[in-house]
Amino acid sequence: MSKQSFKSWYKSGEPGIWMSGGAVAIAVIMTIGLMAVIAVRGLGHFWPSDVIEARYSVPGQPVQMLLGELVQEEEVTRERLAGAGLPIPADAPEFMRRDLFKVGNRDLTGADFTWLVGDWLSEHKTPEDIVVLERREWGNFYGRLVNVQEAGKVVAEGDAAWAELQKRIERVDGLQAKLNKLHKGEIGAINHGLERLRLQERRLELDGQLSDQAKADLAAERAELNARYQGLEAELVALNAEFDRDSATFKAIDGREVNLTLGKLVHAYKPNAMGPLDKTGFYFAKLWEFLSDEPREANTEGGIFPAIFGTVMMTLIMAILVTPFGVLAAVYLREYAKQGAMTRIIRIAVNNLAGVPAIVYGVFGLGFFVYMVGGSIDRLFFPEAAPAPTFGTPGLLWASVTLAILAVPVVIVATEEGLARIPRAVREGSLALGATKAETLWKVVLPMASPAMMTGLILAVARAAGEVAPLMLVGVVKLAxxxxxxxxxxxxxxDQKIMHLGFHIYDVGFQSPNVEAARPLVFATALLLVLVIALLNFAAVAIRNRLREKYKALEN
Structure with a gap:
């Protein structure tokens, strides 16, 4: 290529096009790569891995038997292993393999995970009789099934014990569902009714209207609720007795036998005896459990449904709050306010608000919404609940309002730009046909600007749904x-506190007492948060595109 032709090619703008396209391609590849890493590290946690039985021979120490899942392998220098206190021989290779095993049995050994020198492991086997127990407390248990007991008496052992164990675990799962229904349904409704009566009595007392007749009426209602509770309590005692009836004995790799009540087990399976189809079915069952159940074990086990529900509900309430306020502010600034120095200052302030750190909004929300507004609401409308706060404490409403304040500048700016793009001739044509300014604004201008409003809402949702710092102050907690x-x-x-996917990631990743167990859940929850935000955005984008197509003819 000659110098002249190179200049012509450069001036044509093609280099900029190629550079821009390359930058976009790199960004897309990096995003896809990041999502792939998160998906593999997170979703792989639910696959039932084979359990390895091996001999672990540390030089100069008695041989130990190992039973667990291989989680991670890495090459390290012998100096690093020696620095960890291991007896590394002088003739050992420069680099040695170190393996991370999930050995479970935390109630026996004190730790779920252990690092071992892979070169000292031998006689690897995957026996089909190894049982993995997922427990409600103390993490996994790895061992062999000895027998199944009912009320302390052995009912099955040997080859027949496994089928009997599965049948009785299924029975316990049914009892657990009934207990949950009682606790959260009928007993929860009775407790709510008793609390309502207590507050009603206190309000009547404060108003000076607590007559003998009112006391009698309240006492009758309370007696009815207590009678219902007595009946449910008898049913609850019977269910608990049935729930704790069955147990099973398991033998750990070190020979110790442990008797476990089946009510403490969530799953019992033999991964080494499962085929690909069985493992696939188990994998999707575990994935559904992750999406639909409540968390356990300091959020390192179980599911995250309360966090999903809290995130979506808070974001929807935020969108409902931020849209009208942002649109009204933009309409006033563009259509009604006199375009002068004050208006320019307000626009600069709005743009600056978009760059304020999120934690500042959290502090503002705590001080203004929670303590000032919420405290005033409690004094005016809920004096009977004092000194316990109702709205004068962090909760769902204040978290949503704080995020709305955080996101409203984005909606204002996007809506203003949409209003500015509407041709002046459209407004003048509407006015010429006899419409008032308000009618023109409501029936012509705002519908045409609705795609821009949706764009602002999309940006607001994308920012607010992933925020964590302000939510820690105004309503999101570790476990709800x-x-x-x-x-x-x-x-x-x-007024109730909620869980949030973003805060759940922070809590599990940085506050968990069991880091190794929490690590895959951090990846899985991060992937889910991205997917939730993407789904909310896709829904908003679909609505925006429909509105854009609907009003395209008017814009032209």
């Missing part, structure tokens, strides 16, 4: 398994 929506009046409890 009770959902803010139930069958008790007023059905939606905006």
């Amino acid at each position: 398994p009770t959902l803010p929506v139930d069958g008790n009046y007023p059905f939606v409890h905006l």
Whole structure:
């Protein structure tokens, strides 16, 4: 290529096009790669890995038997292993393999995971009789099934014990479902009714209206609720007795036998005896459990449904709050406010608000919404609950309002740009046909600007749904398994604290007492948070595209 032709090619703008396309391609590849890493590290956690039985021979020490899942392998220098206190021989190779095993049995050994020198492992086997127990407490247990017992008496052992164990675990799962229904349904409704009566009595007392007749009426209602509770309590005692009836004995790799009540087990399976189809079915069952169940074991086991529900509900409430305020502010600034120095200052302030750190909004929300507004609401409308706060404490409503304040500048800017793009001739044509300014704004301008409003909402959702710092101050907590929506009046409890996927990631990743167990859940939850935000955004984008197609003819 000659110098002249190179200049012509450069001036044509093609280099910029290729550079821009290359930058976009690199960004897309990096994003896809990041998502792939998160998906593999997170979703692979639910696959039932084979359990290895091996001999571990440390030089100069007695031989130990190992039973566990291989989680990670890495090459390290012998100096690093020697620095960890291991007896590394002088003739050992420069690099040695170090393996991370999940050995479970934390109640026996004190730790779920252990690092071992892979070169000292021998006689690897995967016996089909190895049983993995997922427990409600103390993590996994690895061992062999000895027998199954009912009320302390052995009912099955040997080859027949496994089928009997599965049948009785299925029975216990049914009892667990009934217990959950009692606790969260009928007993929860009775407790809610008793609390309502207590507050009603206190309000009547404060108003000076607690007459003998009112006391009698309240006492009658309370007696009825207590009678219902007595009946449910008898049923609850019977269910608990049935729940704790069955147990099983298991032998750990070191020979110790442990008797476990089946009510403490979530799953019992033999991964080494499972085929590909069985493992696939188990994998999807575990994945569904992760999406639909409540967390356990300091959030390192179980599911994250309360966090999913809290994230989606808070984001939807935020969107409902931020859209009208952002649109009204943009309409006033563009259509009604006099375009002068004050208007320019307001626009600069709005743009600056978009760059304020999120934690500042959290502090503002805590001080203004929670303590000032919420405290005032409690004094005016809930004096009977004092000194316990109702709205004067962090909760779902204040978390949503704080995020709305955080996101409203984005909606204002996007809506203003949409209003500015509408041709002046459209407004003048509407006015010429006899419409008032308000009618023109409501029936012509705002519908045409609706795609821009949706763009602002998309950007607001994308920013607000992933925020964590302000939520730690205004309503999100580590564990809140009770959902803010139930069958008790007023059905939606905006004063209740919630869980959030972003805070769950922070808590599990940085506050967990069991780092190795929490690590895959951090990846899985991060992937789920991205997918939730993407689904919310896709829904908003679909609505925006429909609106854009609907009003394209008017814009032209």
